[in-house]
Amino acid sequence: MTSSAFDIAILGAGPVGRVLALMLARVAPDPARIALLAGNAPVPAAPAAAVPATDPRVLAMNHGSRVLLESLHAWPDRSADIRNIHVSQRGRLGRTLIQNTDFGVPQLGSVVAYSGLHAKLDERVAACGVTVLAGPPAQIGRQDADGVRVLQGEAELLCQVAVQSDGAGAADVRRDYGQHAVLTTAHATLPRRGWAWERFTAEGPLALLPHPQTPDAYSVVWCSAPGRAAELAALDNAAFSQALSAAFGDRLGRLSSQAPRHVFPLALSARRAQVHGRVAAIGNAAQTLHPVAGQGLNLGLRDAARLAQTLGGWLAHPGANPASALTEFARARHVDRALTAGLTDLMPRVFSTGLAPVEHACGLALLALDLASPLRAPLAQHLLQGFRA
Ligand SMILES: Cc1cc2nc3c(=O)[nH]c(=O)nc-3n(C[C@H](O)[C@H](O)[C@H](O)COP(=O)(O)OP(=O)(O)OC[C@H]3O[C@@H](n4cnc5c(N)ncnc54)[C@H](O)[C@@H]3O)c2cc1C
Incomplete structure (x- = not known):
């Protein structure tokens, strides 16, 4: 087993994980200390997302998401x-x-097309300086005072913070x-x-x-x-x-x-808590919504933007305990998550x-x-x- 150390590991390189990587790269003193773990093997829980070049989804992006993606020079060529x-x-x-x-x-x-957005984000991530680690699906391991272990095949990463953006998290709420x-x-x-x-x-x-x-x-x-x-x-x-x-x-x-x-x-599946110790979940890993109002990715991008903002200050002193930054992130995201998930849950049932x-x-x-x-x-x-x- 090989082992290496990072400040932050992002597990899952879908649109939400990639946007987080791009935003963190802008504020990190050393972007190479951020690892983006891109599973290159098909993931049973997300078969379509595992092959983004052929993913047939189109996504309605709201005004706020467009502004965010444009600010990262990641808006797809066609929309x-x-x-x-x-x-x-x-x-x-x-x-x-x-x-x-x-x-x-x-x-x-x-x-935008999911595949077009993915291609543009791929291009931007390759140039932003974060460490991209392709390999088998990654997993969260043990947490202690030294950090959190992330496992990717034979490799073990010791990280201060791990972010799950793998699109399929544990669900406390499921419909x-x-x-x-x-x-x-x-x-x-x-x-x-x-x-x-x-x-x-x-x-x-x-x-x-x-x-x-x-x-x-x-x-x-x-x-x-x-x-x-x-x-x-x-x-x-x-x-x-x-x-x-x-x-x-x-x-x-x-x-x-x-x-x-x-x-x-x-289906709706959501975690009640977005943070457990040193691990935060964002995007579909935190909540997968019915696509009725086209809100899933828009919500996930707001998760990513807020987490990058909150961790930005901590990254200046990554030896410090990240607990208060992560607690602040979860607090700030609570209302938006509940409101958006509630609204998209209600609409298909009522109608x-x-x-x-x-x-x-x-x-x-x-x-x-x-x-x-x-x-x-x-x-x-x-x-x-x-x-x-
Ligand atoms: C039919 C349909 C229509 C939709 N329309 C809209 C819309 O109009 N507007 C909107 O905002 N949203 C829409 N959505 C929702 C949107 O597609 C998702 O919210 C969005 O793709 C979530 O992005 P993500 O990065 O969190 O997860 P994903 O897109 O699922 O990406 C997760 C990535 O992580 C990888 N991965 C999985 N497990 C691991 C692992 N263990 N280790 C490493 N990598 C891993 C996967 O292969 C994948 O590449 C729609 C969804 C559907 C199904």
Whole structure:
């Protein structure tokens, strides 16, 4: 077994781990004392994330995330802006429209490909001076007064702080929504540039986002019961296009899809405590959310930004105990995590009860939100930028 020492080890080089590495590299007196452990073997808990070059996910990034990524020169080369978000319910009254002009911002958000973001972050991390260690999946070992041991195959790292950003942490809170998401791309006969659509159906939410790499195409995220998702995934292109058009309605004309379909299981899993001793969890390792409001990565990036800010001061004296910095981090992140996880947990459940009065009330609530902008503003503001302690 080989052994080496680092101030901070980051376990998992997804977007959240990489952003943390970039931010820490800016404030660390010696960035090489930060280790980013990039597992190069497929990880069973996160099969799609293990192959980012082919990961089919597209991600809606809010204004705050874009500003953060741009400040790190890590914004992907290709993205699609969202200026209007249309939220509606199939078969019910009411819809709400959220527009960039309401908030005086150039766009409400932008859509990027997971693979494109990964490639850009990879490029930036390679140049930032942190030590990147590729190898088998890493594990947290023993903690004591000397530090925390991190194991990667035959190598043992003694670190002062370890950060889990491996996308799949232990879950104290878990909810299985009984839903899977079908992901694909569709073309519309009447495309509307800059528009994103979120439609709540009895089966689950259906989102159409402007495609980051193909102008006038839409990325489809269609959530439904696992059996139905499997059926949808197995349909031929014509039958799938017909089913999609029927579920979405005719706002974009006819929808047609010739692209491969991918199925993702959906669940909420979250740790109650983000910090245990010298170990902090961020991003999906701390909380994996339903993708209904496109908040998972946005929330994870806020975790990373806050942790980098909190550890920045400590890194000037890495011999000092990091406990108070980590406690401060957990305290600062508590409200934003609870609010975002609570909101994204509530939406798919409330909008797919199958009970007409409840759904009707939801439709009216959406209508009321659209009419009463003071009511709508806090929701959209939170989705745009999240809570900043
Ligand atoms: C269908 C779908 C749509 C989504 N849409 C949106 C959206 O529109 N907006 C949004 O903000 N979020 C969205 N999300 C959520 C978003 O994808 C995640 O929140 C985000 O990818 C989390 O990033 P992460 O770096 O924490 O974890 P991951 O992206 O899972 O990355 C973790 C990395 O760690 C590696 N790893 C795992 N175990 C180990 C180990 N033991 N050692 C070393 N490395 C390890 C993995 O291989 C992976 O590379 C969506 C998710 C899904 C499923």
